Amino acid sequence: MIECLEEYQPLQQGVRKMVEEVVKPRAREIEESDEFPYDMANRFFQEGYLQVLIPKELGGHLGDITSFCILAEEVAKVSASLSLLIVVQSVGTLPILMVTNETQRRELCSQIVHNRLIMAFCLTEPLAGSDVASLQMTATKQNNRYLLNGKKSFVTNGGVADRYVVFAKTDPSRGRRGISAFLVEKDLQGLTCSPKDDKIGMRGIPSCMVTFRDVSVPTDHLLGQEGEGFKIAMETLNRSRPAIGAQALGIAESAMEVATLFAMRRRQFGKPIAKLEGMQFMLAEMATLIESAKALVYKAAYHLDHGLPHATKYSAMCKYFASDVAMKITTDAVQILGGYGCLRSSNLERTMRDAKITQIYEGTNQVQRFVVAEQLIKEFLEKYGMGKDWSDFL
Numbered sequence: 049m050i051e052c053l054e055e056y057q058p059l060q061q062g063v064r065k066m067v068e069e070v071v072k073p074r075a076r077e078i079e080e081s082d083e084f085p086y087d088m089a090n091r092f093f094q095e096g097y098l099q100v101l102i103p104k105e106l107g108g109h110l111g112d113i114t115s116f117c118i119l120a121e122e123v124a125k126v127s128a129s130l131s132l133l134i135v136v137q138s139v140g141t142l143p144i145l146m147v148t149n150e151t152q153r154r155e156l157c158s159q160i161v162h163n164r165l166i167m168a169f170c171l172t173e174p175l176a177g178s179d180v181a182s183l184q185m186t187a188t189k190q191n192n193r194y195l196l197n198g199k200k201s202f203v204t205n206g207g208v209a210d211r212y213v214v215f216a217k218t219d220p221s222r223g224r225r226g227i228s229a230f231l232v233e234k235d236l237q238g239l240t241c242s243p244k245d246d247k248i249g250m251r252g253i254p255s256c257m258v259t260f261r262d263v264s265v266p267t268d269h270l271l272g273q274e275g276e277g278f279k280i281a282m283e284t285l286n287r288s289r290p291a292i293g294a295q296a297l298g299i300a301e302s303a304m305e306v307a308t309l310f311a312m313r314r315r316q317f318g319k320p321i322a323k324l325e326g327m328q329f330m331l332a333e334m335a336t337l338i339e340s341a342k343a344l345v346y347k348a349a350y351h352l353d354h355g356l357p358h359a360t361k362y363s364a365m366c367k368y369f370a371s372d373v374a375m376k377i378t379t380d381a382v383q384i385l386g387g388y389g390c391l392r393s394s395n396l397e398r399t400m401r402d403a404k405i406t407q408i409y410e411g412t413n414q415v416q417r418f419v420v421a422e423q424l425i426k427e428f429l430e431k432y433g434m435g436k437d438w439s440d441f442l
């Protein structure tokens with residue numbers, strides 16, 4: 049589908065060239081050192097990648113989800129970690145774009161772009177993962193400030209971010225309707241970051257626990273209205289999940305390329321293994337799954353960009369489908385390479401570890417299936433109401 053969208057081809061070609069020349073030579077080093085790549089972050093700001101969703105008139109770059117997905121996919125072909133850097137920056141920026149007024153938006157976007165601010169998004173807590181509504185962090189209003197108390201886990205960019213979007217309960221008695229969102233500066237007293245998590249994948253982009261002890265933020269750092277936090281978090285994730293799908297797609301495409309090339313060169317039983325039926329079935333399955341995931345990712349992006357119905361459903365579908373595809377394809381690619389796939393130098397084991405994470409973050413794939421099913425029920429009820437009996441369809 050994306051191949052048909054001519055207007056995006058210059059972007060795609062440009063990113064491919066940049067990735068080849070700039071990202072590729074650094075990818076392995078970032079993976080091995082597990083150090084945050086400030087040089088890449090600066091270069092990505094220069095290219096407009098870390099402000100891709102900020103509209104041009106606010107100093108940003110392209111402003112649409114399709115472009116965001118193209119960036120995530122192309123960069124992930126070489127480095128899933130650097131693709132994550134692009135994704136999480138937009139996840140931390142989206143709440144600002146969605147709910148601030150014109151003046152605030154102009155001011156905050158200008159700060160992100162001109163001061164090259166790194167963003168983070170703090171939703172998950174040690175006792176509240178998939179069940180977001182059960183989060184325990186509190187924001188207590190005192191005069192013209194809020195005091196934030198609690199812990200956030202797995203905060204990507206934790207320790208390197210300049211601004212944290214934080215979700216906390218302003219009214220714990222109201223469940224999800226008591227959650228509010230705040231923009232928090234990194235240097236505030238009481239905000240501390242634990243040592244970074246030693247993750248299986250996405251090395252180089254840190255995640256860690258962030259603790260808030262009486263962190264005092266001014267009331268104008270509330271994003272949107274009190275009680276709108278849950279909605280802001282869900283709408284943010286709706287818009288960013290296609291980029292996780294695109295990231296997974298990039299990982300899968302790179303693994304498939306290595307496997308195909310290997311299968312064409314490796315000879316056993318007197319011929320290239322690519323000519324053996326068992327291998328051909330695997331390659332065919334890989335290619336078909338990639339095309340299906342691509343269609344779904346860019347369909348979701350298209351629906352979000354054009355305000356079309358069912359965007360939430362497609363967004364959840366493409367996230368879980370593409371990341372499951374990435375997990376399968378990277379594992380099969382290792383299989384195709386046989387013993388060579390087990391060598392770290394093949395790079396395929398890295399793609400497997402990175403793919404695993406795409407099945408978990410931004411809402412696990414079990415939760416995405418749950419979202420899809422809920423949307424299906426909603427659509428059905430809108431179409432038929434409760435008056436329909438199953439026997440009417442027979």
Ligand SMILES: Cc1cc2nc3c(=O)[nH]c(=O)nc-3n(C[C@H](O)[C@H](O)[C@H](O)COP(=O)(O)OP(=O)(O)OC[C@H]3O[C@@H](n4cnc5c(N)ncnc54)[C@H](O)[C@@H]3O)c2cc1C
Pocket residue numbers: 136168169170171172176177178179201202203204205247250255405408409410411412413414415418
């Ligand atoms: C590398 C990485 C980076 C991350 N970055 C961030 C970040 O920047 N900001 C942030 O806020 N969070 C971040 N996260 C957290 C991530 O979003 C959560 O890990 C994820 O939402 C799952 O929450 P959990 O780990 O607490 O698992 P749990 O919710 O405890 O789930 C455990 C298992 O139970 C299953 N499960 C839970 N509920 C259901 C259900 N209703 N039906 C069926 N199965 C269910 C899950 O699918 C999972 O398999 C990151 C995580 C990772 C691994």
